[in-house]
Amino acid sequence: AEIAPGAVHVPDWLSPDEQARLVEACREWSRPPAGLRATTMPNGSVMSVRSVCLGWHWTPYKYERHTEHGEPVKPFPDWLGELGRRAAGAGYRPDIALVNYYDAGARMGMHRDADERSAEPVVSLSLGDTCVFRFGNTDNRGRPWTDVELHSGDLFVFGGPSRLAFHGVTRTFPGTGPEIGLRGGGRLNITLRVSGME
Numbered sequence: 001a002e003i004a005p006g007a008v009h010v011p012d013w014l015s016p017d018e019q020a021r022l023v024e025a026c027r028e029w030s031r032p033p034a035g036l037r038a039t040t041m042p043n044g045s046v047m048s049v050r051s052v053c054l055g056w057h058w059t060p061y062k063y064e065r066h067t068e069h070g071e072p073v074k075p076f077p078d079w080l081g082e083l084g085r086r087a088a089g090a091g092y093r094p095d096i097a098l099v100n101y102y103d104a105g106a107r108m109g110m111h112r113d114a115d116e117r118s119a120e121p122v123v124s125l126s127l128g129d130t131c132v133f134r135f136g137n138t139d140n141r142g143r144p145w146t147d148v149e150l151h152s153g154d155l156f157v158f159g160g161p162s163r164l165a166f167h168g169v170t171r172t173f174p175g176t177g178p179e180i181g182l183r184g185g186g187r188l189n190i191t192l193r194v195s196g197m198e
C-alpha cells in the first residue's frame with residue numbers, strides 16, 4: 001500500500017525463516033566492539049532505543065567510520081545489499097544498515113533522516129513486536145500524520161517525496177511478536193541506506 005507518494009508499505013514481506021535469520025544476524029552485530037548501545041544526544045538526553053550500525057556509524061548528526069569510542073564500525077555485508085535490491089530495485093546500492101532495538105518502553109520521537117548525502121530510498125524491515133509507526137509530513141513534526149501498525153516481517157520503502165518526511169515510533173505492543181528468536185521480546189528495525197559518502 002502506498003501510504004503517501006513514495007512511501008510503500010508491504011506487510012509480511014519477509015518469511016518467518018528470513019525473519020529468524022535476520023534476528024540471529026542482529027544478535028551477532030550487537031556484540032562489542034561497536035555493538036548495540038544507546039545514543040546520547042547533544043542536549044545530554046539518552047535515546048530509549050538502542051542501536052548498532054554497519055558500514056557507517058551514525059552519531060548525531062553525522063556518519064563516521066568509527067564509533068564515539070573509536071571502534072571501527074562493522075562492515076556492511078553483501079547479502080544485506082542483495083536483500084535491499086529485492087526491496088527497492090536492481091540499482092539500489094545501500095552501504096549503511098542502522099539496527100534499532102526497542103524494549104517495551106522505547107520510543108522514537110518525530111525526526112527526519114537528513115544525514116545521508118543521497119536521495120536514494122530508505123528500506124525499513126520490522127522484526128518482533130508490533131509498533132505504531134507515525135508517518136508525518138515534510139514541513140514539521142506536527143500534524144498531519146498517519147499512524148500505521150508495523151508487524152514483524154513488514155517492509156517499508158521511503159523514497160521520493162517521503163524520503164524527508166518526519167516520522168517516529170510512538171509505542172510498541174509487548175508480547176505481540178512471533179517466535180523468531182527474539183528472546184526477551186522487543187522490536188528490531190533494520191534500515192538500509194545509501195550514505196552518498198566516498
Ligand code: MD5
Nearest residue numbers: 100113122124158162163164165167189
Ligand atoms: C524504526 N527508524 O522503526 C524507524 C523506521 C530511524 C528510524 O526512523 O531513523 O532509524 S525507518 C523510518 C523512515 C526512514 C526514512 C524516512 C522515513 C521513515 N519517512 O520518510 O517516513 O526504528
Ligand code: FE
Nearest residue numbers: 111112113167
Ligand atoms: Fe528515521
